[in-house]
Amino acid sequence: MIELLSVPSLLTVQDGGREGYRKLGVPVSGFMDDFSAKIANYLVGNPGDAPLLEFLLAGPKIMFNASVVFAVAGDVDVRLNGIPIEPWTSYWAKRGDILEIGTLKSGIYGYIAFAGGIKCEKLLGSCSVYPRAGLGRPLKAGDKLDLGYAILTGREGRFLPPKLRPDYSSGEVEIRVLLGPDLEHFTENGIGTFLESTYTITPESDRMGYRLDGPAVEHSEKGPDIVTSPLVPGSVQVPGNGKPIVMMRDAQTTGGYAKIAAVIAADLPVLAQSRPGTGVRFREVTPEEAREILKRRDKTLEAIREFLDGKLRAYSVRALGKEFLLFAGKA
Amino acid sequence: MELKSLGDSALLISFGEVTDDEVNAIVHAVARAIEEKDFEWLVDVVPAYSSLAVIFDPLKVTFEEVKKAVEPLLGVSAGAFKGRKIEIPVLYGGEYGPDIEFVAEYNGLSVEDVIEIHSGKTYRVHFLGFLPGFAYLSPVDERIAAPRLEKPRLKVPAGSVGIAGRQTGIYPLESPGGWRLIGRTPLRLFDPSREPPTLLQPGDEVKFVPISEEEFVELHQGEWGTEV
Numbered sequence: 365m366i367e368l369l370s371v372p373s374l375l376t377v378q379d380g381g382r383e384g385y386r387k388l389g390v391p392v393s394g395f396m397d398d399f400s401a402k403i404a405n406y407l408v409g410n411p412g413d414a415p416l417l418e419f420l421l422a423g424p425k426i427m428f429n430a431s432v433v434f435a436v437a438g439d440v441d442v443r444l445n446g447i448p449i450e451p452w453t454s455y456w457a458k459r460g461d462i463l464e465i466g467t468l469k470s471g472i473y474g475y476i477a478f479a480g481g482i483k484c485e486k487l488l489g490s491c492s493v494y495p496r497a498g499l500g501r502p503l504k505a506g507d508k509l510d511l512g513y514a515i516l517t518g519r520e521g522r523f524l525p526p527k528l529r530p531d532y533s534s535g536e537v538e539i540r541v542l543l544g545p546d547l548e549h550f551t552e553n554g555i556g557t558f559l560e561s562t563y564t565i566t567p568e569s570d571r572m573g574y575r576l577d578g579p580a581v582e583h584s585e586k587g588p589d590i591v592t593s594p595l596v597p598g599s600v601q602v603p604g605n606g607k608p609i610v611m612m613r614d615a616q617t618t619g620g621y622a623k624i625a626a627v628i629a630a631d632l633p634v635l636a637q638s639r640p641g642t643g644v645r646f647r648e649v650t651p652e653e654a655r656e657i658l659k660r661r662d663k664t665l666e667a668i669r670e671f672l673d674g675k676l677r678a679y680s681v682r683a684l685g686k687e688f689l690l691f692a693g694k695a
Numbered sequence: 696m697e698l699k700s701l702g703d704s705a706l707l708i709s710f711g712e713v714t715d716d717e718v719n720a721i722v723h724a725v726a727r728a729i730e731e732k733d734f735e736w737l738v739d740v741v742p743a744y745s746s747l748a749v750i751f752d753p754l755k756v757t758f759e760e761v762k763k764a765v766e767p768l769l770g771v772s773a774g775a776f777k778g779r780k781i782e783i784p785v786l787y788g789g790e791y792g793p794d795i796e797f798v799a800e801y802n803g804l805s806v807e808d809v810i811e812i813h814s815g816k817t818y819r820v821h822f823l824g825f826l827p828g829f830a831y832l833s834p835v836d837e838r839i840a841a842p843r844l845e846k847p848r849l850k851v852p853a854g855s856v857g858i859a860g861r862q863t864g865i866y867p868l869e870s871p872g873g874w875r876l877i878g879r880t881p882l883r884l885f886d887p888s889r890e891p892p893t894l895l896q897p898g899d900e901v902k903f904v905p906i907s908e909e910e911f912v913e914l915h916q917g918e919w920g921t922e923v
Contacts (some may be wrong), residue, residue, distance in 0.1 A: 386741045386750070387726070387822035387869075388893045487887045497827040497868055499887050545699035545707045578719050591712040592831065593823060594741040594748035598702045618824030626702030629753065649756045655705035660751055 365429040366478070366571045367509045369462070374420040380413030381500075386617045392597060392611050393492035393499070394628045396473045396571060397633035399530055402438045404477035407435035407454045407522050407668045414481035414512075415491040417503075419474050421436055424503075425467025426476075429455040432511055433520050438474030439532070441466035445549035452524040454479075471532035471637040479519075480512030522672045527680055527689065532634070535560065536643035539635050540657065541600065543624040543648055546590055549622035550602070558600075558624055559646055563608060567640040571614040574635060576644060580606025583625060592620040598627035600646075605629065610635060627638035628654040646654060667691040696768045696769060698762055704738070708769065709746040711783050716785065716833055719821045720773035723898055724816050728768040734810070736761070740749075741820045741895055744831065779896030783865065785814070785903045786911040787878035796876035798841045798858060808875065812839045814903040818863065820895050828867035828885035828893035833862045834900060839917050847873030854879045856903065881914040 368375070378401070381554040394403035395418065402412035410416075412675075419426070423440060435454040436442050442449050443464040449455055457463065468474050478510025484500070493500035547555065563578035582603045588604045595601065599611045601621040610627055611619070613636075627635055630648065638644065649657070670676040671691060679690040701707040708725065710718050719742075726742045731747060736756035741748040751761050787810045788795045789814045818832035825831075840861045848871060851857070855866045857874030867884035884894045894915060895901065906914070 383739050383750075385827075385892070386739045387823065387897065388827060388891060389825060389829050390827040391891070468724075472747055488892060496870065497887065499886060542700050542702055545701050545709070591714055591744050591746075593709070593743045594701065594705075594707065594824075596702050596748065596750065616825050617716040623701075626705075627893065628703045651700055651703060655757060658703060662754055677722055679739050 366432075366509050366511065367427045367429060368503055368505055369425040369427055371424045371503055371505050371507075372422040375424050376384075376418050376493040377415050377491050377500060377503070377509075378418045378486055379415040379491045380491065381613065382488055382492055382494075383668060385439075386594075386693065387601050389617050390488060390497065390499075391494055391572075391614045391617060393494045393571075394488065396613055396636040397475075397530075400471075400473070400637075401475045401631045401669055402473040402476075402665055403452070403524060404435055404437035405481075406672050407437070407452065407524065408433050408477045408479040409519055409522075410477060410481055410612070411674075412665070414477070416475055416482060417475040419465070419476070421472060422467045423474055423476065426462070427463070428461045429459060429508075430511065431456065431458045433457075434463065434476060435522070436465060436474065436476050438468050439470045440468050440474055443663040450523070450679075454520050454522040454530055456520040469533075469618075471530075472589040472639050473637060494554045510672040517627050522693055524642055524668070525678065526669060526671065528671070528678060529634075530637075532637040537643065538645050538647055539631045540628045540654065541646050542628065542648045542651060542654055543625045544623070546622035546624070549584055549586045549588065550624055551582045551584050554584070554606075554623065557581050558602075558608065559648055560596050562643045562645050565640050565644060566637055566643050569640060571612055573612055573615060574610045576610065577609045578607070581604065581608060583622065586622075588622055589620055590622050592618050594621060596617045596626065598629065598632050599623050600625045600627065612636060628657060630654075630657045697764075700758055701748055704750060704863045706751070706758065707746060708749065708765065711745055712897065714834065715910035716819050717773065719819070719833075722747050722822075724771045724773045725765075725769055728771045729765055732764070734764060743824060761914055778896070780900045780902070781895060782902050782904050783856075783882060784910065784914060785878040785880050785904040786906055786908060787813075789908075791911070792856070792876050792878035794841075794844075794857075795877040798875050798877055799840055801841050802838055804838065804878050810812070810831070810905055812836050813858075813863065813877065814905050818901045820897050820899040820901060822897050822898060823895065825835050826866070826870055826885075829894065830884075830895040830899075830901070832865055834865055837861065842877045843873040844875065847871055847916075851876065852879065854884070858878060863881050869908060879911075881911050889909045
């Protein structure tokens with residue numbers, strides 16, 4: 365069991381999300397940045413989708429009431445019993461140990477994984493917290509959480525080298541999208557504006573959606589409203605004021621504003637980790653490219669898992685003036 | 696009918712931009728046909744008024760393959776709705792329906808007329824969306840249609856029954872909202888500990904039944920509705 369001594373910001377239990385209930389209006393929820401979250405789980409030997417803690421900007425202070433292997437994913441200072449330790453690394457905590465997590469230096473969501481995962485009552489098939497509908501609640505100081513039993517899977521000393529960590533420090537991000545499905549609600553000019561302008565993430569952004577500011581996207585004579593139709597995390601809605609809203613993990617399941625595009629699954633975590641004020645440029649890709657990008661990302665995640673399991677070695681290679689990462693089996 | 700991509704993990708099947716019962720019946724028939732196929736790449740099916748999304752695992756299947764797989768299912772006959780009949784008790788007006796007088800005045804009717812017209816029709820649940828358990832119903836009678844609030848309320852209590860244009864619906868959870876509130880039901884519309892968690896489901900037939908304040912208080916135990 366762990367006990368939360370202080371919780372400075374939004375802290376929730378999340379897992380791979382809640383599928384199968386969208387037809388009842390229940391959002392998917394789950395990790396805002398599934399890339400970092402999965403690596404956090406791999407660091408402690410869990411399956412990628414195991415329930416863990418997601419914090420917004422600043423991490424909690426935690427007391428361990430049992431011995432367990434844990435890891436923190438994020439660009440953040442971490443202390444165990446007051447002594448600085450590394451993020452992206454698994455450690456063994458003993459009963460009575462205290463873990464302190466600082467404020468993220470880049471990115472906006474951080475993850476704390478525990479071997480065996482957080483034990484939780486699954487609601488509609490998932491532990492992901494969606495407070496609006498009473499599906500769990502954000503955590504507060506004094507809360508105690510049970511952990512799964514994983515004496516054999518937890519291993520300390522797994523370490524993800526900086527070169528393999530996601531980098532969320534850039535000042536402007538390029539986010540790839542597939543256009544559609546409601547393109548007839550936009551003028552050609554409007555679509556051009558959307559693809560050629562730099563938008564800024566506004567502070568009115570949360571797990572439900574990221575609101576953007578920038579040049580207004582022009583609607584066609586059909587206007588911004590559509591007959592309410594399904595949407596997905598990543599869908600970009602453009603209401604009457606022409607400012608795009610990107611739907612995130614807690615997005616409603618249907619919406620009544622025309623959708624100009626959808627962010628590809630591989631880039632949604634990158635957007636999720638971009639802070640208010642960050643510049644965003646959208647670039648159109650084809651469905652084939654989107655699938656290739658996602659497959660590549662899935663392969664990278666799988667290689668990282670095998671690397672952390674000690675089955676692969678990672679090499680940094682310079683070729684054609686660029687740096688590449690290579691994974692290879694152990695000799 | 697059109698098949699379009701809705702991001703890299705979903706296919707949108709659209710039967711035009713309409714809100715009528717017949718097209719919605721086709722949407723649900725197609726949704727059922729796809730679910731029954733139990734494709735190994737199928738993640739979720741999300742029906743709306745006149746469109747539905749087929750959510751797939753893009754690592755297992757391509758967009759073109761999904762298109763090919765669902766195309767033969769698009770011709771299924773809608774047949775008759777197989778929805779249940781559900782009665783929703785509603786306490787109309789007063790503090791529970793603070794906008795009922797506006798709806799009456801706006802349409803040149805009495806409050807009693809609004810109640811009679813709203814509860815005099817059987818509505819079809821076209822789909823659930825916006826919030827868990829929020830039902831989009833077939834349109835209300837033109838005579839009681841009313842525009843949305845200019846400034847949405849920050850907090851609409853759970854169970855509130857509202858009108859927006861020709862739409863009517865019930866807020867399953869406390870949330871912000873801009874619909875004109877005409878009453879409130881004591882029934883609980885969403886309960887995550889139940890399976891299924893929503894009282895209403897797509898295809899159900901809903902009838903609003905006016906109740907007194909005494910009945911409202913008596914029922915107000917977060918009760919789950921019963922099938923009739």
